[in-house]
Amino acid sequence: MKKACILLLAVAIITLSAVEFIGNNFSVRTEYLRIHIRANSNDEADQEVKYAVKDEIVSFLTPLLSDCDTKEKAESVLKENLKNVESVASAVLKKNGKTYKASAKIKNEEFPTRKYENLTLESGYYDALIVNLGSGEGDNWWCVVYPPLCFVGTGKYEYRSKIKEIIDRFFYKGER
Numbered sequence: 001m002k003k004a005c006i007l008l009l010a011v012a013i014i015t016l017s018a019v020e021f022i023g024n025n026f027s028v029r030t031e032y033l034r035i036h037i038r039a040n041s042n043d044e045a046d047q048e049v050k051y052a053v054k055d056e057i058v059s060f061l062t063p064l065l066s067d068c069d070t071k072e073k074a075e076s077v078l079k080e081n082l083k084n085v086e087s088v089a090s091a092v093l094k095k096n097g098k099t100y101k102a103s104a105k106i107k108n109e110e111f112p113t114r115k116y117e118n119l120t121l122e123s124g125y126y127d128a129l130i131v132n133l134g135s136g137e138g139d140n141w142w143c144v145v146y147p148p149l150c151f152v153g154t155g156k157y158e159y160r161s162k163i164k165e166i167i168d169r170f171f172y173k174g175e176r
Contacts, residue, residue, distance in 0.1 A: 032121060033071050033078075033146040034111070034128035037089075039138030040100055046138050053092045053102070053133060054141045058150060060088045065148060071127075074146035078106055078129050089131055100134030114142065116149060 037057065039050040064081060068074040078085075082104045089102030107130050113123045121144075129145060130136075143150035 031071055031147075032126055032144055033074050034121075034126050034142060035131070035145045035150070036128055036140045036142045037131045038133060038136035038140040040098070040134030040136065041138040043138070046098075046133070049093060049096045049098060050133060050138070050141055052096060053089045053131070056088050056092050057085060057131065060084070061145070065145060068146060068148075071146045074148075075106060075127065078145070082106070085129070085131060089133065093133060098134070102131055102133050103136075104129065104131045106130070116144065119144070119149065 035057075037050055037054050040046040061078075061081070064077050065074055068077060085104040086102050089104070093100060093102060106127060108125050108127050109130070110125050111121070111123060111128070114121050
């Protein structure tokens with residue numbers, strides 16, 4: 001009897017999780033805030049400087065975004081720092097002998113499907129911090145600002161399962 005109750009509980013939890021996921025699946029893209037750093041061109045030197053700019057922008061924004069627990073807060077921080085992002089990027093460009101400048105804006109744009117490790121962002125419209133280096137017509141580097149996939153202070157991820165937590169609470173009451 002106890003096994004049947006546990007099995008029933010597990011099935012109910014999985015079913016509720018699936019229903020919640022399916023129900024939220026169509027609004028998922030509104031919860032992401034992307035970043036795209038677009039190189040001036042596909043010339044090798046422009047592509048290399050794009051990565052140098054990326055490193056400096058990530059270093060600059062990481063502490064500013066570390067306490068953001070919503071997309072709205074992250075977007076607000078970015079809006080307040082657009083000129084600073086441009087300054088950071090332009091300084092890297094100048095240091096690397098480039099005569100063009102950087103521009104930054106937050107914009108809702110259409111993006112193709114992209115994969116980031118275990119995350120797939122389906123094609124569609126996303127809000128994004130767009131950093132154009134010069135003309136911005138070259139290949140881009142991209143990541144996700146919120147939730148913070150490339151803006152983490154420790155570089156470590158903690159994976160948690162809500163289902164496992166519930167089952168652990170059920171089976172290990174007071175044992176931990």
